[in-house]
Amino acid sequence: MLRIATRGSDLALAQARRIQQRLSEAGKAAELLVIKTRGDVALDLQLSENLHKGLFTSEVEAAVGEGRADLAVHSLKDMPTAVEASCSEPIVIERVAPExxxxxxxxxxxxxxxxxxxxxxxxxxxxxxxxxxxxxxxxxxxxxxxxxxxxxxxxxxxxxxxxxxxxxxxxxxxxxxxxxxxxxxxxxxxxxxxAPGQGAIAVQTRLEDRELQEVLGRLSNPVQAQAVALERQALAFSEGGCHVPFGALAERAEEGDWQLRVGQSVAGAWRTNVALGAIDGLAKRAFQGLAEGQSLExxxxxxxxxxxx
The missing domain is CATH 3.40.190.10 (Periplasmic binding protein-like II)
Known part of the structure; x- marks a missing residue:
């Protein structure tokens, strides 16, 4: 039986049970392993002042890397853009309501x-x-x-x-x-x-577990996965984690193109930019355009x- 590492909040458990259900439908039984993270324990921390990357994910990733669990379930928006070396890149299973x-x-x-x-x-x-x-x-x-x-x-x-x-x-x-x-x-x-990746449930396995990655890949929504990948690429250019003042939203446009909106706080103003076109290089263009982006009113x-x- 597979073991799913998850945080113990109501939302984290609901998401982990959703993955458990999807795996069951694919013929894979799984049980939950609840993990406490630093973000769960240190409730006095102000997130805007404690920008440690992986505040809500590191311990859950570690359970997989150390072999105590087979896969980890995360809210993708909580994940840093650089993942634990012993774990796979996040596999996006589904996304709902990013707003x-x-x-x-x-x-x-x-x-x-x-x-x-x-x-x-x-x-x-x-x-x-x-x-x-x-x-x-x-x-x-x-x-x-x-x-x-x-x-x-x-x-x-x-x-x-x-x-x-x-x-x-x-x-x-x-x-x-x-x-x-x-x-x-x-x-x-x-x-x-x-936030980049908001509304998406992501999973990780051990880096070498190709069989489980293939199973999870078949459960993934490719369009949603591409959208959040663009958003996270833009976040990576900001060199920030999930707690920095940065927003992004990618949407499929006509004829295969994509639209990527990004926003960031600059000197007290919220500056935005929109890039449209093919996927290659879109995140970089969107982020670089922030330097001359609009300050909306x-x-x-x-x-x-x-x-x-």
């Missing part, structure tokens, strides 16, 4: 603003990327560092610790949480760029969620 969502307490909602949060409201996030965009586009808001798993952060909002929080839509989709009575807004991903970053999570 961020804004959850707002009913009494803190205002319409007709860049973000539908009351003036001088308190918004919970520990992500450098989200903080950078909030600071650039709603400088009146107070950014409140908030850690913990997804249900914990939602509960802090329900308890009134903050007026709003920003989360990845994919996590809410996979957990199917009851968000009543919160208001849920989609943050437009073409402007409010997600959007009129609206959101739309009301009109379909189920």
């Amino acid at each position: 961020d969502v804004l959850l707002v307490a009913p009494g803190a909602v205002i319409d007709g603003n860049v973000l539908p949060v009351r003036i001088a409201g308190r918004v919970g996030t520990s992500a450098a990327r989200r903080t950078a965009m909030l600071t650039a586009w709603r400088p009146d808001l107070e950014v409140v560092p908030i850690r913990g798993n997804v249900p914990t952060r939602v509960q802090k909002l329900l308890d009134g610790d903050v007026d709003a929080i920003i989360l990845a839509r994919a996590g809410l989709h996979r957990l199917q949480l009851n968000l009543h009575p919160l208001r849920v807004f989609i943050l437009k991903p073409e402007i409010w760029l997600p 959007p009129h609206s970053l959101w739309r009301l969620l009109d379909d189920p999570l």
Whole structure:
């Protein structure tokens, strides 16, 4: 029986069970091995100030490299662009809903603003990327560092610790949480760029385990895998890990071309660039264009969620 290494959060377990299900459908039985990472233990760390690459993945990778597990399951956005030498490159199994969502307490909602949060409201996030965009586009808001798993952060909002929080839509989709009575807004991903690889579940095996890699490769979605590969290539050019203020979104365009949007915080402004064309060299062109990219002043970053999570 295969052993799947995973973090122990509700979301990590939901993702690991999804891979367990996909493997079962392919005729491979598997069990879960729960691993604690530094990111899970040190909840007092502020992610924007602790940019250690692999904060949520190193120990899970190590379980595979040391032979305690056959494969590791990760949220791809948590993975550094350079992987553990004894492990394979990440294999993307599936991606859903790459965009961020804004959850707002009913009494803190205002319409007709860049973000539908009351003036001088308190918004919970520990992500450098989200903080950078909030600071650039709603400088009146107070950014409140908030850690913990997804249900914990939602509960802090329900308890009134903050007026709003920003989360990845994919996590809410996979957990199917009851968000009543919160208001849920989609943050437009073409402007409010997600983290590279956000919404994607990735797996790793031992480097030499070609047989398991072939099984997992047959479960992978090739278009989604190419999209997140482009996003992570752009991230690699920034020489940053998953906790730097950098966003990217790749989409298949017409006639086989790709569109890659990238964004980065530069001197307090959120600067963006869009590159269109063939895949080869696209990530480099998109990143290099940031030097002369636009500093956007959007009129609206959101739309009301009109379909189920």
